[in-house]
Amino acid sequence: MTNLTRFERGLGLDSTCSICRQGEEDIIHVLRDCKFAKEVWSKIPGGAAVSRSINGEFQSWIISNLTRKSQVTPNWSITFAFTLDSIWYRRNKLIFQNSILSVDQVVGEIRARVNSFVAATLTGAACMRTPLFSSDHWKRPPERFIKLNGDGAVTKDGYGSCGGVVRDSEGRFIIAFSKSLGRCSIIQSELWALLLGLRLIQNHHLGGQISIESDSKEAVKLIEEGCNRGHPCYDLVKSINDLTLHFSFFSFSHIAREANLVVDKLARLRSRLEENMKIFHSPPNFILSLLVADNAVLS
Numbered sequence: 001m002t003n004l005t006r007f008e009r010g011l012g013l014d015s016t017c018s019i020c021r022q023g024e025e026d027i028i029h030v031l032r033d034c035k036f037a038k039e040v041w042s043k044i045p046g047g048a049a050v051s052r053s054i055n056g057e058f059q060s061w062i063i064s065n066l067t068r069k070s071q072v073t074p075n076w077s078i079t080f081a082f083t084l085d086s087i088w089y090r091r092n093k094l095i096f097q098n099s100i101l102s103v104d105q106v107v108g109e110i111r112a113r114v115n116s117f118v119a120a121t122l123t124g125a126a127c128m129r130t131p132l133f134s135s136d137h138w139k140r141p142p143e144r145f146i147k148l149n150g151d152g153a154v155t156k157d158g159y160g161s162c163g164g165v166v167r168d169s170e171g172r173f174i175i176a177f178s179k180s181l182g183r184c185s186i187i188q189s190e191l192w193a194l195l196l197g198l199r200l201i202q203n204h205h206l207g208g209q210i211s212i213e214s215d216s217k218e219a220v221k222l223i224e225e226g227c228n229r230g231h232p233c234y235d236l237v238k239s240i241n242d243l244t245l246h247f248s249f250f251s252f253s254h255i256a257r258e259a260n261l262v263v264d265k266l267a268r269l270r271s272r273l274e275e276n277m278k279i280f281h282s283p284p285n286f287i288l289s290l291l292v293a294d295n296a297v298l299s
């Protein structure tokens with residue numbers, strides 16, 4: 001319920017917007033006219049027109065956008081709907097949890113949600129916010145996509161390592177890595193796997209359309225939803241989200257451990273004494289059978 005509605009019903013004393021403190025907070029203010037909302041719209045591809053269209057009733061504004069055809073953003077109605085939802089979610093987080101998300105965090109979240117939605121639609125999977133979909137065997141990414149699988153591991157005495165593999169839409173091996181991490185938590189090792197894998201893809205110019213999979217539901221959730229500065233994974237999550245902005249298309253999905261066996265093996269490879277990242281430009285023998293097994297299941 002907006003502050004204006006609360007005020008009108010005698011439930012609140014102040015109808016002013018809690019975000020900008022400039023004007024009454026009705027629904028169209030929160031979603032479109034508030035300074036914060038305008039900044040978000042200005043950073044969404046195709047969104048500049050939205051914040052410029054100041055006139056109009058709420059309902060006609062919604063309908064015209066859901067039916068709008070955009071050259072810049074072919075999936076405009078999806079982008080529009082996710083943007084509304086993320087702005088509203090951010091407003092509620094501020095009011096009910098006193099937690100502040102920046103414009104860039106909200107924009108990053110919207111991008112991730114749109115990409116996940118479109119990628120999941122492309123692969124014919126059912127679509128939910130998180131987890132996107134689970135599968136008990138590995139699946140090839142859609143045509144023109146590459147797929148990064150990442151995994152982390154931590155020994156009983158607290159030393160972490162991680163690994164990742166990148167494959168194309170034919171299931172062909174492109175590159176893999178393994179790295180020891182020093183002391184870290186299991187969730188940090190899972191996030192390191194994705195961050196290092198994405199860096200590898202970027203540094204080697206392997207492609208711009210990436211499907212990213214982890215068997216850690218928590219890691220996917222943290223990336224999708226973000227975390228506050230006090231969280232021990234904040235820096236890792238931020239680095240991953242910043243890096244994804246360099247790719248034209250990406251999606252994060254959670255998969256079953258059984259679908260992630262290749263990287264499970266890579267993650268456990270490094271002993272704690274070996275500090276350098278080991279990069280494989282051709283498939284090492286110890287994962288060959290697992291790579292073949294992944295490809296044997298028709299996806």
Ligand SMILES: [Zn+2]
Nearest residue numbers: 017019020034
């Ligand atoms: Zn406002």
